[in-house]
Amino acid sequence: MENTKVVFKEEGIYGEVQLFSDENKAGKMDISVSDRKLRVYHTEVNSVHEGKGFAKLLLNQLVSYAIENHLKIIPLCPYVLAQFKRHPQEYAEVWGKKNDV
Template identity: 85%
Template sequence: MENTKVVFKENGIYGEVQLFSDDKKAGKMDISVADGKLRVYHTEVNDEYEGRGFAKLLLNQLVSYAKENILRIIPLCPYVLAQFKRHPEEYSDVWLKKKL
């Protein structure tokens, strides 16, 4: 069974959204949180779990966490940015777009 959780390192700024499948770490997102902004740097799913929608599970947890904590997401990760651009209406309430 798959489950996700958000875990922060000791300094409380940098952390991970972690995905587990049958108690084995299957993937993660590298994140940081400061000043009401959640930056996501990288999404990674272990090779053996590719093609099972796990990156989307990580993204769903990221968005839920942002909403629960009233954070805006800065998608520095290519995967997250691509999803935000592909579905802008779905992420409009959490996506902090750059101002031109």
């Protein structure tokens, strides 16, 4: 069974969105939060889990966290930026545009 969680290190600024499958870490997103902005730098899914939609599960958790905490997402990660561009209406509420960086 898959589950996701947001974990912060270094006094709540830098962290990860973590994805677990059967209690094993299957993927992560590297993030930071400051000034009401959530920056996402990198998305990674272990190769044994590629093609299972795990990156989308990470993205869903990221968006939920941003909404719950009234944050704008700055998509510096190519995967997240591509998803935001493909589905701009779906992510309009949380997408921080270039002038928000």
